[in-house]
Amino acid sequence: MKLKDLGYNENLEKFRVENNLKEFEVGRVVTEHKERYIVKTENGDLEAEITGNLRFSAKTREDFPAVGDWVVLTIYDSDFAIIHKILPRRTVISRQAVGEFGEVQVIAANIDYAFLVQAVDRDFNINRLERYLTICNSSKVKPLIVLTKTDLLAPEHVVVIIDNINQRIKNIPVIAISNETQEGYESLKRIIRKGKTYCMLGSSGVGKSTLLNNLSGKAVMRTDEISTSTNKGRHVTSHRELIVLGNGGILVDNPGMREVGIVDTENGLETTFDKIVRLAKNCKFIDCTHTNETGCKVIEAVESGEMDKHSYENWLRMVKEKAHFESSVAERRKKEKTFGKMMKNYKKDMKRNKF
Numbered sequence: 001m002k003l004k005d006l007g008y009n010e011n012l013e014k015f016r017v018e019n020n021l022k023e024f025e026v027g028r029v030v031t032e033h034k035e036r037y038i039v040k041t042e043n044g045d046l047e048a049e050i051t052g053n054l055r056f057s058a059k060t061r062e063d064f065p066a067v068g069d070w071v072v073l074t075i076y077d078s079d080f081a082i083i084h085k086i087l088p089r090r091t092v093i094s095r096q097a098v099g100e101f102g103e104v105q106v107i108a109a110n111i112d113y114a115f116l117v118q119a120v121d122r123d124f125n126i127n128r129l130e131r132y133l134t135i136c137n138s139s140k141v142k143p144l145i146v147l148t149k150t151d152l153l154a155p156e157h158v159v160v161i162i163d164n165i166n167q168r169i170k171n172i173p174v175i176a177i178s179n180e181t182q183e184g185y186e187s188l189k190r191i192i193r194k195g196k197t198y199c200m201l202g203s204s205g206v207g208k209s210t211l212l213n214n215l216s217g218k219a220v221m222r223t224d225e226i227s228t229s230t231n232k233g234r235h236v237t238s239h240r241e242l243i244v245l246g247n248g249g250i251l252v253d254n255p256g257m258r259e260v261g262i263v264d265t266e267n268g269l270e271t272t273f274d275k276i277v278r279l280a281k282n283c284k285f286i287d288c289t290h291t292n293e294t295g296c297k298v299i300e301a302v303e304s305g306e307m308d309k310h311s312y313e314n315w316l317r318m319v320k321e322k323a324h325f326e327s328s329v330a331e332r333r334k335k336e337k338t339f340g341k342m343m344k345n346y347k348k349d350m351k352r353n354k355f
């Protein structure tokens with residue numbers, strides 16, 4: 001396999017040359033498990049770990065390699081390597097980590113397009129789509145909505161669902177497919193291009209791995225039936241994996257997500273809810289929060305029906321969440337700084353007292 005087939009490009013090569021990294025092997029992280037990585041290189045798949053230096057200088061999870069990352073490494077055995085450096089990421093999809101507030105989790109790096117996968121039966125939820133969309137917009141990854149399991153619903157109902165999406169979400173392609181009958185596959189295949197990287201985001205049990213297996217023509221990922229008692233997926237996929245498809249497209253399978261906490265660093269909310277941004281320009285107060293002010297054009301638009309009420313409420317929820325996240329990050333940074341200072345003083349004392 002050539003690096004180009006994995007999506008390697010001139011910018012990455014330029015960086016490698018300019019930073020004197022030519023003595024290293026280059027590879028792309030295809031899977032990660034507890035700080036152990038499988039890296040695809042021109043010399044095959046290598047198991048890899050990071051250098052101690054990389055580990056100790058890492059301040060957050062974002063400083064660790066993620067699936068989709070380009071890395072430089074040294075091969076030690078024929079199949080073992082040490083990762084020295086992560087090459088600059090073009091895009092990063094991240095979310096608020098579950099359980100650890102203020103901590104960011106990287107879902108995948110260097111992704112061109114994200115398939116926002118929802119099943120048309122019971123999983124379908126536009127609020128959640130807007131959430132995924134916000135994540136894509138803040139990571140500069142192009143989104144595409146993929147509706148699965150159309151075989152479980154009458155075609156006229158599928159049309160209603162697509163109409164509902166189009167009313168709230170503008171200018172994002174929606175492709176309806178069935179992994180069972182492969183209806184809609186042609187439209188999806190036309191989108192997948194050689195050397196571009198795609199990832200799938202969605203709840204457990206919506207058919208992400210089934211889609212990947214079908215597109216690759218191999219049973220790469222394990223799939224399983226959804227639970228009959230809860231009607232939910234069983235979180236079959238437990239790690240991320242990057243696969244090169246027959247047509248040259250590169251596809252990343254992700255575990256089903258339980259929660260999608262947003263980390264909006266690049267104005268993802270403004271892009272997703274651009275209509276609110278437009279309306280807000282004419283609010284009476286410049287610092288209008290669009291919650292209860294008089295002369296608020298956003299509230300007026302919601303009342304007149306010009307702005308979708310559910311979309312507005314969903315936006316409000318995410319704005320609050322973002323504020324909460326940002327204050328947690330600030331809090332965490334403060335603590336880290338205090339701790340850093342403490343360590344510095346401690347080291348100074350150690351030197352002075354020659355312990």
Ligand SMILES: Nc1nc2c(ncn2[C@@H]2O[C@H](COP(=O)(O)OP(=O)(O)OP(=O)(O)O)[C@@H](O)[C@H]2O)c(=O)[nH]1
Pocket residue numbers: 148149150151152177178179180203204205206207208209210211222223224225226233234235236237238254255256257
């Ligand atoms: N009827 C129908 N069943 C489907 C379709 N796609 C997937 N399934 C079934 O749904 C179940 C879950 O599919 P998976 O591919 O494992 O789902 P997943 O999204 O990878 O789930 P996690 O790995 O848990 O996140 C399996 O039993 C699939 O056969 C579809 O389009 N139609």
Ligand SMILES: [Mg+2]
Pocket residue numbers: 208209210221222223236237253254255256
């Ligand atoms: Mg899966």
Ligand SMILES: [Zn+2]
Pocket residue numbers: 280283284288289290291293295296297298299
């Ligand atoms: Zn307002």
